[in-house]
Amino acid sequence: AQSVSQHNHHVILSEAASLELGCNYSYGGTVNLFWYVQYPGQHLQLLLKYFSGDPLVKGIKGFEAEFIKSKFSFNLRKPSVQWSDTAEYFCAVIHTDKLIFGTGTRLQVFP
Amino acid sequence: SQTIHQWPATLVQPVGSPLSLECTVEGTSNPNLYWYRQAAGRGLQLLFYSVGIGQISSEVPQNLSASRPQDRQFILSSKKLLLSDSGFYLCAWSSRTGAWETQYFGPGTRLLVL
Numbered sequence: 001a002q003s004v005s006q007h008n009h010h011v012i013l014s015e016a017a018s019l020e021l022g023c024n025y026s027y028g029g030t031v032n033l034f035w036y037v038q039y040p041g042q043h044l045q046l047l048l049k050y051f052s053g054d055p056l057v058k059g060i061k062g063f064e065a066e067f068i069k070s071k072f073s074f075n076l077r078k079p080s081v082q083w084s085d086t087a088e089y090f091c092a093v094i095h096t097d098k099l100i101f102g103t104g105t106r107l108q109v110f111p
Numbered sequence: 112s113q114t115i116h117q118w119p120a121t122l123v124q125p126v127g128s129p130l131s132l133e134c135t136v137e138g139t140s141n142p143n144l145y146w147y148r149q150a151a152g153r154g155l156q157l158l159f160y161s162v163g164i165g166q167i168s169s170e171v172p173q174n175l176s177a178s179r180p181q182d183r184q185f186i187l188s189s190k191k192l193l194l195s196d197s198g199f200y201l202c203a204w205s206s207r208t209g210a211w212e213t214q215y216f217g218p219g220t221r222l223l224v225l
Contacts, residue, residue: 004154034213044155044201044216090154098170099145099214103154 002027002095006102013081013109021076021105023065023091032094033074035065036101039087047089050074061085083109113138117202117217124224130175130189132220134202137183142204144185145214146177149199158200161185162207197224 005024013019025031035047048059055067065076074091086109091102114137124130136142146158157170159177167177174193178186185202202217 006154036216043218044203046213046215049213092155098157098160100157101147101155 002093002098002100004091004093004100004102006089006091006105008105009103010106011108013107015083015109015111016080017109019076019078019081019085019107021089021091021107023074023076023102024072025074025091025093025100026072027093027095028072033065033067034092034094034099035059035063035074035076036090036092037087038090039084044090047076081107081109083111085109113204113215115202115204115215115217117200117220119220120218121221122223124192124222126194126224127191130187130192130196130222132187132200132202132222134185134187134217135183136185136204139183139204139206141182141207143207144179145203145205146185146187147201147203149201149219155201159187192224194224197222 003026007022033050036044037047038044047063048057048065050057050067057065063078065074067074088104088106090104092099116135143162145160147155148158149155159167159169161167161179164179175189200220203214205214
């Protein structure tokens with residue numbers, strides 16, 4: 001069965017540090033990939049998605065993710081984080097019409 | 112614009128009591144609707160999804176059930192809650208223009224079963 005792995009459970013960074021959150025999925029066929037973010041006290045919302053085309057996807061708030069098919073990965077990146085990026089980040093993949101989520105990564109950014 | 116509502120926001124229930132969580136969507140028609148449970152360290156687990164009134168698909172065997180009495184209403188229920196039903200329950204919707212488009216989530220209901 002399709003699964004999504006987020007190996008970083010808790011990441012702590014200082015402002016202006018660079019960020020990379022790992023996401024790996026198990027199914028090797030055509031995939032649609034998402035990153036969702038949940039800011040403290042807010043709804044879970046879409047950060048970015050990849051369906052096809054350019055494997056480097058730009059999202060909101062300066063985030064980007066790169067789809068690397070050979071590595072089954074869709075890592076999330078941001079060159080310089082801000083305190084307001086403190087949130088929980090979820091990677092997800094569509095497989096057989098179902099959205100499969102990873103376990104999430106809690107990011108804490110300190111000023 | 113579309114909005115999604117869930118209530119209650121927080122609920123504390125004794126073991127063995129019934130449950131009813133409601134989710135409604137505004138500003139869209141014929142949405143796909145979903146119930147997820149978010150447990151600490153386990154991400155989001157899809158519980159049920161619905162592509163239309165009265166059409167419910169269950170993803171995992173459990174103590175819960177779902178119903179869709181109206182196009183934009185999705186209800187999560189239980190006849191007798193278990194301790195293991197505690198968690199954060201999220202409702203979501205997506206358009207039906209394509210298979211499993213972007214999902215939009217509600218604010219969630221935190222359920223504590225004692």
